[in-house]
Amino acid sequence: xxxxxxxxxxxxxxxxxxxxxxxxLLALAxxxxxxxxLPALQGVxxxxxxxxxxxFVVMILAKWAVGVPVRFWxxxxxxxxxLFGRWLRWVGGVPVDRTAPRGVTAQALEIFEQRRRAxxxxxxxxxxxxxxxxxxxxxxxFYRTALGAGVPLGLVRLDYxxxxxxxxxxxxxxGEATIDLTRMNAAYDGIAGRVPGNAAPIRLLDASVxxxxxxxx
Numbered sequence: 001x002x003x004x005x006x007x008x009x010x011x012x013x014x015x016x017x018x019x020x021x022x023x024x025l026l027a028l029a030x031x032x033x034x035x036x037x038l039p040a041l042q043g044v045x046x047x048x049x050x051x052x053x054x055x056f057v058v059m060i061l062a063k064w065a066v067g068v069p070v071r072f073w074x075x076x077x078x079x080x081x082x083l084f085g086r087w088l089r090w091v092g093g094v095p096v097d098r099t100a101p102r103g104v105t106a107q108a109l110e111i112f113e114q115r116r117r118a119x120x121x122x123x124x125x126x127x128x129x130x131x132x133x134x135x136x137x138x139x140x141x142f143y144r145t146a147l148g149a150g151v152p153l154g155l156v157r158l159d160y161x162x163x164x165x166x167x168x169x170x171x172x173x174x175g176e177a178t179i180d181l182t183r184m185n186a187a188y189d190g191i192a193g194r195v196p197g198n199a200a201p202i203r204l205l206d207a208s209v210x211x212x213x214x215x216x217x
Contacts, residue, residue, distance in 0.1 A: 004168035005187045008152060012037030016067035023065040031058065034166045035066040042115055042122045044146040045070060045154040045167070049200065050127040051193030055158060060091055062165040070125040073104065105144045112149035129200045140206040147173045155184060161192035177204060
């Protein structure tokens with residue numbers, strides 16, 4: 001078993017009351033969730049790997065099971081679908097315009113700054129692959145957001161082999177992408193998605209991010 005990696009002391013200060021019903025449904029399907037709280041008021045959670053439409057179902061049940069409020073981005077056009085759009089907002093979805101000139105990452109950093117100034121809770125959940133199909137690496141938005149906002153990066157293991165969702169690994173990004181991604185690889189060692197061949201290798205598609213001098217904190 002891969003030991004959890006964390007740069008933050010336990011016990012984690014933010015604790016939540018989850019749903020017995022959701023835990024029961026996961027248990028009936030043979031799944032378990034390992035979660036011990038969150039280390040800070042704001043942060044970014046990345047779910048890996050994302051290889052199937054079933055991932056969304058498992059993660060929504062896991063979210064309810066532990067009771068943690070997490071927001072996630074969704075294509076704005078999905079929120080225009082009657083009833084479905086309202087449901088997406090209810091489960092934590094936030095519509096974003098990916099064609100906006102300032103970009104999705106800039107929108108996220110603005111929200112984090114607003115929450116930081118107000119001392120308010122905000123955790124953002126992302127699937128860094130951005131698609132359930134195979135791509136040759138991870139999109140860099142999650143890295144730029146967590147680094148730019150100066151918040152913990154939580155590494156969520158969605159492991160179909162062990163039938164386990166694990167939210168125990170939290171790292172403070174150094175700004176040296178090679179070092180940070182090596183640590184991510186270690187945390188995700190041995191994991192299997194529902195469609196293993198669809199899992200992206202843990203490297204950034206944007207090569208420029210790997211150079212620390214190109215990242216502005």
